[in-house]
Structures are given as structure tokens and as C-alpha cells.
Amino acid sequence: MSFSDHSKSFAYPVLVADIGGTNARFALVDHANAPTRMCGKTATAGHSDISSAVRQVVLPETEIKPRTAIIAVAGPVTGDAIPLTNAAWVIEPLKMIADLGLDEVIVLNDFEAQALALPGYSGTDVEQVGKGAVRKDSAKFVLGPGTGLGAAAMIFASDTWVPVPGEGGHVELGPVTREDMDIWPHIEQVGGRIGAEQLLSGTGLPRLARAVAVWMNAERRFETPASITQAADGNDPIAVKTLEVFARCLGRVAGDFALTVLARGGVYLTGGITPRITRFLTDDGFRAAFEAKAPHETLMAKIPTFIVRHPDPALEGLASFARSPDTFAVDMHGRQWTSGRVAATG
Template structure:
């Protein structure tokens, strides 16, 4: 199907990174053109992706894209694809019928982040701790944002293969004495605490509220931005501990994913939260938790970790794929529609 994609992804191509909160779009007129980016929009401001594409892109350009490549935050099953953390439902057949596309390819949003990890330069990332990339080794990308995205990236036969999944929903549990003090107050989803219950925007609030409850303190901060700002400024002890715990829990899960994929090519933290709390991630807690994986702590110490600092990394990954699909093993079965 890769060879077929090379001939069927006709330019101009619309690329879109559709998250639970924000949607980002860009146009590629041909394989060599710079992508034209459009203003970032909020999903809540539009009733559907169709309306967002029409008003954000099609009404702002005379170029009629022939292909759409959309990375969406959620699993892809069937002809109606709901976002996990937003109200949109992507209907590729409707996009073709109503907006004039000849073909639509829908992939997972963290597949796009994995594509970016394969193609971004060193200037687009900042390393945390020791380790060096092995060029053709497996990689992992995690992204705490509205939810928690996880994807792998494998290399074989001179091709990068992104591996999508729902790794953000794996179970998390307490390990330290402090964990056991605050865990009873962590908000649960159907009786369990998943990675996404801790490692996303609302996860910051779950941790903060639990820390306050365990300390018998009033929770006065109301948003994730309030908590991270207060923590980085050192103004609120509970906020400081919240961000420290967030870094620790992210390190634990990142280490688990590194073991799962044997990610000697590196573990990459994407998304706005990772960039915003970069100073906290550079403190010891993240790498200590990442490497604390007996009997393989020595192995984890050799695996590099990075924060992706490119502001439009997913779009950059989609653009790299659109320009040269033959370099990437993107699965298309059940995810590619044509007129």
C-alpha cells in the first residue's frame, strides 16, 4: 500500500493535527513547497471538523486540496471516528462528498508525532539527562496534553514504521510511601488510575487536589496553568510537589515504554505541557524515575530522553510523510478512503 500511496496522495494536500482541544491545519501545494500553516483553532469553536476545514482553510485560499491527511486523537475504527476528548466525529466519506477531496487518510495523532520524531532535527528537541541516540534503533514518543498519547517508531528495511496505540491508558500504581498517602485521593475512572488520569492537563489537577487533600490544605488553584505557574515560581508548596510528582510519574511511564519498545533510539516527550514544565523535567526526579527499572536500570541509563520543542511537530511529521510516503510504513487498511 505504500507504493500505492505514492501515486494516490495527490497534491495539493491538506494536513491536519486534530487534538482534544486544538486543531492545526496546513497546505502543501507540491512535494517541494513550504507548508502554509493556518491559525490554530479550538475544536470547541466549531460544530464539526468539516466546518473547521471550510472556515479555517477553504474559505481562506483559492487552492482546492485533493488529498487530506488527518492525524486525530483517538482510535480509528469504521467510517465514523470520534475524538476521545472532544465532540467531533470525523466522517471521511462526508469530507470527500461535501468538501471535494479525492482521498482522505486518517491516522492516530501520535503516529504523526512519531513521524515527526523520525524527521525533526536536533534543533527541534532538548535532551534531558544522559544517553545517545542509536540512529536506526526503535524510538518512543509520549505526549501529555488534553490526554496522554503514546506511539512507537520502529526501523526496518530502510523504512520508519510508526506504531500507534492507546498506551496512555495503561494502569498506574503507587510505589513510594508518599504515593500511598495521596493515592486514596486520586480521582479514578471506572475504579482504576490510568496514565492519562495523572499525565495530562486534568491529571495535573487530579494530583494537585490529591496532594492538598493528603496535606489537609485547601485547594486554591483552579487550572493546570495555575498549578504549573505556581510550581515553577516556587509560590505554592502543594503545586511544587504536584509538578515534581508529575515529572516522576511521567518518568516511570516513559521508562516502561522504553522497555516495551527497547527504545535505544530515544524517548521523546511531545506536547505543550512537556515544553512548559521543561525546567522541572530537567531536575533529577524525571530521570531517576525513568532509570529506576531493576533489573534493567543500567540499560535505561543509556537511553536518551528529549523534550520536543518544535511548536508544530505533528504537522512537520505529516508534511514529511506527505512529501515522501515511500520512506514511511504507514498502515492504511481501514484508514484510507477514496472518491
């Protein structure tokens, strides 16, 4: 049984692009059986728009111009002009089609792209944390502390993978342990609440460190996430305790999402912070918090957790979709533009 009544195909080559606030990464998929061909990355600030970046970074790498573009952006996709949160670019798919001679442009959420990569991971793409085993053709979840806290599910239904992006990073995060109870009163609230992203992100990590410092009666202030991870490498007690609490809270939130979608296919950690705090994710605190979901501890012990080691997970997810679109059920409504629309509006 197929999830869709009709087949989807793309005109090749397909350009895939992961557009962040600082950098844009590009790759090409030449045909349905081709590997991902990396074209490089460039600073968004170095180009007036995405078309300019494609001309300079991608077109010199290929003799055949791309006919389709599949793009991942941070944030919602609404309308024909999609502004980036932390960059001056505005993604205008109809302008891209006109500028680059494309047949089609599709724009997806960045964590939707990360979810698209999950079924294809193997070998060194991921590093398992703790026990548990992947159950074939079962729900998966990706959670990524970076600038914010990204989250998306990948559901398997009717022989099809269905990515489900959302704003899960804004769920509530309250205290559980005695230590949490002592630290939480010192955490600065945002909008009258403490959400997961307010702690488990690049902006949230210094907020958590300030609370830990007050709790430990220490005169210590960290302004950036990098300063915290670097101090922890030198065994600074405030930084170490901050990352211990961070990892424990990340495990708790990851466990909540695993229960929500029954992610027997695994929970996958990505994002810019994750690779910088590996020792805190593998020292049992993360996994213990993940499994501490009474009365379902036995179930949680069977669900595996992984650190994603693939260098470009969003690009690989988009490339997987480009190669085999019928493997996935991706909502195209309001996120797909074709050359016919350019002709009609020209």
C-alpha cells in the same frame, strides 16, 4: 529490502490537518520536496464542519486546491463517520471528498501523527533532558501528557518506519518511593484502579494535587492544571510537590515504555502540559526515575530523552508522511477513502 511490495504516492497538493477538541490546525504540502506551508488554526466551534473550516482557512492560502487530505484526530478511527471526543464535529471523509473535490482522504490517530514526526526532528525541534545518545535507525517512543496521556511507538524494520499507536496511557501506575507509598492511599481511584492517565494528564493533575494536599495536611484545592503550574511558579509548596511527583511518575512511565520497545532512538515528551513544567523535568527527578529500572540501569542511561519544542508536531508528522509515504508503513485499512467510493455511492 522494502517493507511493502508496492509504492504509495499521493496527489499533490496534500492538505494536512490536526483536529483537536478546541482547535483545528492546517498546513499544505505542495509537492514531494516542498516544505510544510502553514495555513493557520481556527476554533472548531466557529465552523459547522471541517469542510467549512477548510474553505475559510486553507483555500484562500492556495491557488491550487488540495487533492489529498491527511487528517489526525484524537481517538480511534472507526467507520465512515468519526465523531470528535471534545467537539461537535463529525469527520465524514466521503462528504469531504464531495465538498472539496478531493481525490483521497486518510484519517490517522493523533499520536500516530506525532510518531511520524520523530525521525525528522533536528536542531531546535527538541531539547534533550539528561544524558544518552540516539542510535540511528532504532525504535523511538512519544509520550504526551495533555487532556489525556497519549502514547505511540515508532519502530524501524526492513528499512521502514512503522508507527504503532495504542492506549499505552492507561497502563497501571503504582507507588515506588517511600513518599509515593504515603501519597497513594489518598489518590482517588477511577474504575477501581490508578492508571497513568488518571494522574499524568490535565484531568489527572488536580487529582494528584488533592492527594498531595491531604498528605501534607494542607487546606488547598486546585481545580485546573493551569492553577497548579501557576502556583508552582510562585513556589506554592503543594503545587511544587505535586509537580515533583508528576515528573517522577512521568519518568517512570517513560522508562517502562523505553524498555518495552527498547527505544534506543529516544523517548520524546510532548503534549500541552510538558512545556509548562520544564523545570521539573530538567531537575534530575524525571531522569532519575527514567533510569531506575534495575537490573537495566546501564542500558537506560544510554537511552536519551527529549522535550519536543516543535510548535506543531502532529502536523509535521503528517507532512513527513505526505512528502515521503514509502518511508513509512502506515496501516490504511479502514482509514482511507477515495473519490471512486463517492462516485459508487452517489
